[in-house]
Each structure stands twice: as C-alpha cells, then as structure tokens.
Amino acid sequence: xxxxxxxxxxxxxxxxxxxxxxxxxxxxxxxxxxxxxxxxxxxxxxxxxxxxxxxxxxxxxxxxxxxxxxxxxxxxxxxxxxxxxxxxxxxxxxxxxxxxxxxxxxxxxxxxxxxxxxxxxxxxxxxxxxxxxxxxxxxxxxxxxxxxxxxxxxxxxxxxxxxxxxxxxxxxxxxxxxxxxxxxxxxxxxxxxxxxxxxxxxxxxxxxxxxxxxxxxxxxxxxxxxxxxxxxxxxxxxxxxxxxxxxxxxxxxxxxxxxxxxxxxxxxxxxxxxxxxxxxxxxxxxxxxxxxxxxxxxxxxxxxxxxxxxxxxxxxxxxxxxxxxxxxxxxxxxxxxxx
Numbered sequence: 646x647x648x649x650x651x652x653x654x655x656x657x658x659x660x661x662x663x664x665x666x667x668x669x670x671x672x673x674x675x676x677x678x679x680x681x682x683x684x685x686x687x688x689x690x691x692x693x694x695x696x697x698x699x700x701x702x703x704x705x706x707x708x709x710x711x712x713x714x715x716x717x718x719x720x721x722x723x724x725x726x727x728x729x730x731x732x733x734x735x736x737x738x739x740x741x742x743x744x745x746x747x748x749x750x751x752x753x754x755x756x757x758x759x760x761x762x763x764x765x766x767x768x769x770x771x772x773x774x775x776x777x778x779x780x781x782x783x784x785x786x787x788x789x790x791x792x793x794x795x796x797x798x799x800x801x802x803x804x805x806x807x808x809x810x811x812x813x814x815x816x817x818x819x820x821x822x823x824x825x826x827x828x829x830x831x832x833x834x835x836x837x838x839x840x841x842x843x844x845x846x847x848x849x850x851x852x853x854x855x856x857x858x859x860x861x862x863x864x865x866x867x868x869x870x871x872x873x874x875x876x877x878x879x880x881x882x883x884x885x886x887x888x889x890x891x892x893x894x895x896x897x898x899x900x901x902x903x904x905x906x907x908x909x910x911x912x913x914x915x916x917x918x919x920x921x922x923x924x925x926x927x928x929x930x931x932x933x934x935x936x937x938x939x940x941x942x943x944x945x946x947x948x949x950x951x952x953x954x955x956x957x958x959x960x961x962x963x964x965x966x967x968x969x970x971x972x973x974x975x976x977x978x979x980x981x982x983x984x
Contacts, residue, residue: 647671647678649688649711658714659699660762661949661958662880667694667712674716674737676790676797676825682713683795693792694984695823697736697764701771701882703983705955715766717825720746725833731785733828736766740773748859753835754783756862757844760869762876762883766824770814771980772807776865777841781807785830789822798822810887810980837861843868872943880949881940885962886920886977899973920969920977921945927968937961959983 653670656662669691673679682688692710696702716737724731730752734743740763744755757778767773768780769787784807787800806813814822835858839845847864848856874881891899896908896916903926908916924930924944931941936953938961940946947958947965962979970976 647673647682653712655696655699655704655708655712658696658712659702659704660876660880660882661703661953661955662876662951663704663949663953663955663958665704665955666707668707668709669711670714671711672714672716674718676717679713679715679717679790679823679825680795680797683790683792697767698739698762700763700876701767701981703882703955703958703979703981705959705983708984713823715764715823715825717766719826723828728833729830730833731828731830733826734765735826736764736824738765740765740768744862747831748862751833751858752831753833753858754778754829754831756835756858757838757841757865759862759865765827769805769807769827770812770824771810772812774810776844776868777838779807781805783829783831785828787824787827789824791822793821797825809890815982873946874940874942874948879940880951880953881946882981884920884945885947885979885981886924886945886965887980888917888920889923889975889977890915890917891975892916895974918975923969923973923975923977924965927965927972929965929968934961939965955983 649669649671651669653667654664655667656664673682688711694708694710694712696712696714717735718737719735720738721733722730723733741760743765744759747755757776761773761775769784772780784802788797789800790797837856839856844864847867848860851864853860890911893914893916900906907919907922911917921944929939930944932939935957936950937957938948938950940948947961949958966977
C-alpha cells in the first residue's frame with residue numbers, strides 16, 4: 646500500500662535546506678506504485694511535483710498539492726560486448742553512488758562526473774556535465790511514465806534532444822513525464838578527458854603517472870571539494886547559472902574591454918563564457934545578504950547559510966543577473982528549476 650503523508654517538511658529533500666511544506670507527500674519505490682498512484686481519481690485532481698535528489702530545485706513556497714519523490718533503485722547489466730557494457734539504473738539511485746559502482750567494476754565514462762549531487766533520474770533531464778563530459782556522451786535510453794495517461798514510454802538518445810544543461814524534458818515535455826530508469830553505455834576501455842579544469846595538474850600532484858578511471862575520479866573529487874560547498878554543511882544547489890554562449894562578435898568586443906575575460910569557442914561564431922567569472926567581476930563573489938549569499942570560493946554557487954528562504958535566494962539571483970547584464974550585456978540563465 647502506498648503511504649501518502651500530509652503536511653510534510655521538504656527540508657530533508659532539497660539541498661538548499663529550505664523549510665517548505667508539502668500538503669501531501671509520497672515516496673515511490675516501485676514503477677508499479679507510481680502507475681497506480683497516477684490512476685487514482687482523487688490524486689489526479691491535485692497539482693503534482695516530482696522530486697529526485699532535490700539538488701537542482703529552488704522551492705520558493707509551500708506546495709499545495711502532491712509531492713512525489715522518485716525513490717526507485719536498482720543497477721542491472723542489460724547488455725555487453727567486447728567494448729561496452731549497458732547498465733539500466735533506477736531513477737532514484739544516488740548519482741555518486743552509481744559512479745562508485747562503476748569505478749568498482751572498471752566501467753569507464755562517469756569518472757569526470759564524480760561527486761555531482763542528485764539522483765540518476767535527473768541526470769538526463771539536466772544533461773548534467775563536468776570537466777569536459779556530459780550525460781549525452783554515455784547515455785543510451787530511458788524509460789518514463791506519462792503523468793496524465795500513466796503509460797510507459799521509452800526515449801532514445803535522439804528523442805531526448807540534449808542541449809547544454811537541458812533536454813526535451815526541460816522544454817517541450819516539461820512536467821509531462823516521470824523518468825523511472827536510465828540506461829547508460831559505459832566503456833570497458835577508458836577514453837580519458839584530462840584537459841578540462843585542473844584534472845591533469847591534480848593528477849600530477851597526486852603522483853599519478855598512468856591515469857586510471859579511479860585516479861581521475863579522485864582528482865575530480867579533490868577539485869570539487871576544494872571549490873564547492875558540501876550541501877550537507879551549507880545549503881546550495883551547485884552551479885546556479887549556466888555558462889552563457891554569446892556571438893563571437895560580442896565576445897571580441899568584451900575582450901577588448903576586459904582582456905582577461907576567458908572564452909571557449911563552441912562553434913565558428915559562438916563562444917562560451919564562464920558565468921562564475923562574470924559574477925565575480927561584477928562584485929558578487931563572497932557577498933552575503935542576510936541568510937543567503939554567493940559562495941566565497943565559487944561565484945557560480947548561491948548558498949543558504951541557514952534560515953534563508955527560496956524567495957530570498959530568487960531575489961539574490963535576480964540581482965546577480967541584473968548586475969551582470971548591466972556590466973557585460975549578458976543575461977545569465979538559471980540552471981536551477983524554480984518552483
């Protein structure tokens with residue numbers, strides 16, 4: 646029987662540690678339970694909010710509906726050949742737990758994505774990425790349930806329409822599906838990505854001559870821990886804004902004004918600019934406004950020092966956006982989803 650609770654605090658279920666209340670709350674551990682839940686005529690009348698790891702969401706108010714936390718677990722090898730292994734993973738599995746599973750089994754592909762907070766189900770939705778690797782690089786397919794019809798549907802790589810920190814589930818199909826499992830294609834022989842960020846330098850500091858996926862993962866973990874706050878100690882949702890892509894002509898104009906501005910060409914006429922650099926240059930790094938603020942080591946991270954509210958974080962984010970736009974003519978786009 647599905648246990649539906651009333652007036653539940655969502656503070657344990659969002660990494661900002663925000664104290665908001667769900668009118669109704671349920672944790673779903675089996676796909677069949679979710680299907681049954683979606684067929685209930687009374688529950689179908691309620692507004693619904695899906696939660697995974699709660700690491701990419703900003704809750705701005707109490708939720709007067711049903712919060713469904715996807716807690717479907719399981720890791721299963723469904724296919725393999727000489728070069729690859731396919732893993733089907735429950736959407737409720739912890740992301741870094743999956744990374745550690747793959748490291749223990751010598752399955753390569755996730756090592757650069759170590760220590761990213763959140764659940765597996767959110768990974769294709771956000772097309773999470775770090776240090777030169779994105780989910781789309783290791784993604785095979787997923788299974789999702791339509792929230793209105795309750796029917797299961799597979800999605801191929803092409804159907805997910807991955808983009809930079811987004812997919813079809815954040816655009817045309819936003820709020821329409823619950824992802825219940827994801828299938829990844831991992832490599833049996835590693836293809837290392839070492840030239841992004843400080844990975845190669847950190848490996849040298851670790852005394853690693855010949856890299857392994859375990860060593861690369863440890864290097865990434867060290868880098869992330871040196872720059873990013875642990876949500877268990879300081880409420881945050883990781884990178885709050887996307888790194889903007891701007892026309893090369895605009896970048897060249899800014900580069901003339903700010904010679905130290907970093908830029909990474911993505912196409913012949915588009916350049917990606919680090920949002921953290923823009924925020925820091927606009928004077929926000931380490932700035933605190935009451936119980937919320939911008940992290941002192943990574944300007945991309947907005948934090949809740951304790952007792953902050955979603956509305957205050959939203960207000961801070963808007964002020965950061967306005968400031969950066971006034972200084973550089975670039976409007977930052979939040980990576981975090983507002984509710």
